[in-house]
Amino acid sequence: MVSSPVHNISSFLKNKPPLVIFLLCMVTLAVSSFYYAFEIEKDSPTLDSNKKHDWRSMLKHFNQLDSCINFSTWNDKVNIRVEKENFKTGVEVTAKVTVDDVNSLRPFTHIYGVLSLQGWHSTTCEHSDQQPKNVHISFIVPSLPNTLNGSIELCATIKGPAQFLPLLKTEKCHSSNSQNDQNKKSDKGFLITRLSKLGDQQFCTDGKEAKLYFDLDQSEVLNYLSDDVRTQIYIHLMWCSYFFVFIVFCILMYAILKKSEYLERKEQSERLL
Secondary structure (H helix, E strand, O other): OOOOHHHHHHHHHHHOHHHHHHHHHHHHHHHHHHHHHHHHOOOOOOEOHHHHHHHHHHHHHHHOEEEEEEOOOOOHHHHHHHHHOOOOOEEEEEEEEEEOOHHHHOOOOEEEEEEEOOOOOOOOHHHHHHOOOEEEEEEEOOOOOOOOOOOEEEEEEEEEEOOOOOOEOOOOOOOOOOHHHHOOHHHEEEEEEEEOOOOOOOOOOOOEEEOEEEOOOOOOEOOEOOHHHHHHHHHHHHHHHHHHHHHHHHHHHHHHHOOOHHHHHHHHHHHHO
């Protein structure tokens, strides 16, 4: 006796609810994978969400750093060091930053330096081997009244490689150009940073320690996925879709060809008769 496919499927749906739920999940995943694959293949650009995540995580990382501002680091060695760290495809991004102790800024009109990226990792695997050790930071120190104490909010310019810094839709602040650019080098302070958990007694023996807190409320990121990345994502999504379709096909074949227990008992009864 040949089993009826319709009866087999009906028995499958009634008697195997866990497998039916799994089948529905596979169908949903297959349809979703096909949908996202065709969406990313469209001609319209696709925003790079990794840039937004990286930028926010980078600012959080900067907020955990210890900072030191001093005069003594401004010498020929430092100038050479900063020049060597210039990036071939560098971009500049402005961000609001709060310095916890305004007294650490009083001797200076400009602050230049580096923000350590030690302990921070990008979510983008494509350029992970090109991640720098530091990014540059600079900001202008306004005229500070002697009566001013506590913290102060400034606009800092962060410079780094284009692969790791975002392109923002709108700048949260604007770094003002001032005649202070022509000031003598002794008015400039150099800022160095380190991870708070790294103990170093010689870290800030010749300067003033400060804490920088960057504003995490940033504007929309306008970075888009490259054509190569979109193609890779499209291929991966299509292969995932094919895999899910194959699983669905196997379950359906099992449901159609597998005889129900009712038919098996009926066949046994007929053979006994």
